[in-house]
Amino acid sequence: MANSRKDHKGRKLREGESWRKDGRYSYRYTDIRSGKRLTVYAKDLPELREKEKQIAKDLEDNILTDGAIKNLLLINCLKDICPLGS
Numbered sequence: 521m522a523n524s525r526k527d528h529k530g531r532k533l534r535e536g537e538s539w540r541k542d543g544r545y546s547y548r549y550t551d552i553r554s555g556k557r558l559t560v561y562a563k564d565l566p567e568l569r570e571k572e573k574q575i576a577k578d579l580e581d582n583i584l585t586d587g588a589i590k591n592l593l594l595i596n597c598l599k600d601i602c603p604l605g606s
Contacts, residue, residue: 531565547572
């Protein structure tokens with residue numbers, strides 16, 4: 521059986537979570553729209569898990585996150601608002 525990963529306080533870390541030597545926690549995930557790996561940081565584990573919940577909810581509801589919004593072009597936004605007739 522593989523050993524579970526734990527933080528410095530002995531708490532089990534989930535997949536994608538890690539504890540950094542500077543005391544912060546990080547969560548890495550892949551944005552399904554862009555295919556890019558993104559990282560979220562938090563001061564403590566409960567705060568990180570709240571951010572994970574929000575990310576999962578946003579992805580499930582197809583809500584654009586900060587990283588996805590930065591990649592949008594104005595022309596794509598305009599195409600959604602007022603499509604041209606064919």
